[in-house]
Amino acid sequence: MSIKHAILGILSCNPLTGYDLKKIIRDSSFMYWSGNNNQIYKSLVELLNEGFVTNEVQHQESxxxxxxxxxxKEGLAELKQWVLSTPEPPEFKKTFLVQLAWADxxxxxxxxxxxSQYEYEVKMQIVMQQEIRRRGTFTSDRTPREKLIWDMIYQNIISAYETELAWVKQLQTNLLGSKKELLP
Amino acid sequence: MSIKHAILGILSCNPLTGYDLKKIIRDSSFMYWSGNNNQIYKSLVELLNEGFVTNEVQHQESxxxxxxxxxxKEGLAELKQWVLSTPEPPEFKKTFLVQLAWADxxxxxxxxxxxSQYEYEVKMQIVMQQEIRRRGTFTSDRTPREKLIWDMIYQNIISAYETELAWVKQLQTNLLGSKKELLP
DNA sequence: GGTGTCATGTAAACAGTTACATGATTTT
DNA sequence: AAAATCATGTAACTGTTTACATGACACC
Structure with a gap:
């Protein structure tokens, strides 16, 4: 479960509440978890038991x-060790391809x-991702290098959707172009 | 759970055993499920209860x-209805981006x-996907249009990994290029 | 003699989502 | 008056993976 490492990463910038973490993860483009209560609050209890985080209760009136x-410092060490671990290749979950496979x-x-519907969905995603990037609600740029990295992370997601869009357009063209050959 | 729809799709080409389905799904590039026993055999029981498939037991000596x-025919109708349903946007699960976010x-x-490690992983995926496409172990091309569609499905996956590769190379260049500005 | 394929299935664990529950305050 | 925000947490469910179990046969 690497959501715990994502949480450690976020906390490495700033101490936060579970509620704050939830919102950051829910609204993030690259932290792909849904950010529901169950995941966050359970992970925090585990991180606490493992000694990677501490918490301070703040009572508020009303x-x-x-x-x-x-x-x-154990949490920071764990985070660094995880960041250095061998990266996994990206995984794609494209239900549409399964649908298309039987679309003949x-x-x-x-x-x-x-x-056209898929094209629309993908376009919407691009707009949403550009908006997330523009707003930069949660962006870490403590150094120029970190700023560059985060910029490229946002770029990665947008590129992925743009490739998808280009692919649909190509498919639409191919289907049109080969109309003559496809019909008897 | 759309793995049941994937199974219906595969069976729409050919009657098969659970074991065959398992291998097809496990080795497929775009049917993203792991293809383990539990998923397949449970789904088949459910599909049977729903009347979307029938089975014939074949006893074999030794x-x-x-x-x-x-x-x-109910299964075929269910498949068509699902194929026509509103497509979902693609989902990306890129653990590496989370890792990179705290890599400063x-x-x-x-x-x-x-x-470099990530670059290698992505390159390996491209080679693997090209091999899957070349071998064409399970490819449906009953009509020229279906052939075109399946070709574009394989192309989609390869393009996705190629975009990822181009992105890593860009990041490597950017980090090198801005070395002077990044150091004091 | 060990490993791999064919072929079915189950058990247990882990991961993830949705919905529920509380309760005050602020916004529409 | 209704809905959203803040803030915590739990329960029930669905989905997914790993591992176990059987047993014959083929291959090295």
Missing amino acids: SPSKKIYTIT QLSTDELNTLL | SPSKKIYTIT QLSTDELNTLL
Whole structure:
């Protein structure tokens, strides 16, 4: 479970509450977890037991009390060790490709509609990702190098969607272009 | 759970056993499930109860008996309806981006090593995907249009990894190029 | 004699999502 | 008056992976 490492990473910038972490992860483009309560609060308890974080309870009048989590030096060591571990290749979950694989039973119109719908979905994602990047709600740029890295992380996600968009357009063209050959 | 739809899709080409389905899904590039026993055999029981498939037990001397699954007309209808449903945008699970987000604590050498390792992983994926495409172990091309679609599905996966590779190279260049500005 | 393939299935563990629960304050 | 935000947490469910179990045969 590397969400714990993501949490350690976020806490390495700033002490935060579970609620704050939840929002950061939910709104992040590259931290791909949903950021639901169960994941966050359970992970925090585990990180606490492992000694990677400590917490300080802050009672507030007229609102629920906060637990502010701070990363320990053991947590920082664990984070560094994980960052240095052998990277995994990216994984793609493209349900649309599975759908498309059996789409030859559709008429030309039905297939075109399907492709247009996918094109729209992908375009929406690009707009959303550009908005996330523009707003930069949670961006770490403590050094110029870190700024460069984070910029490239956002670029990665946008490029991925742009490649997908270019691919749909190519497919639409190919289907049109080979119309003559495809029909008897 | 759309693995059931993937199974229906595969069976729409050919009646097969659970064991065959398992291998096809495990070796597929775009059917992203692991293809383990539990998923396959449980799904088949469910599909049977739903009336989307039927099975025929084939006893064999000197090897375990086979259950050959065949899609029903209800199954074909269910498949078509699913294929026509609104597509979901692609999802990316790139653990490396999370790792990279906290990589500013690394030295130039450590960071370069990490990037080279990722570059290698991605290159390996490209080779593997090209091999899968070349072998074409399970490819459906009943019509010229279906052939075109399947070709573009394989192309999609390869393009995705190629975009990733181009991105790492860009990052490596950017880190080198801005060396002067990054150091004091 | 050990490993791999064929062929089925189950058990246990882990990961992840949705929904529920509380309760005060602020915004619409 | 209703909905959203802050802030914590739990329960139930679904999805996914790993490992175990059987047993014959083929290959090295």
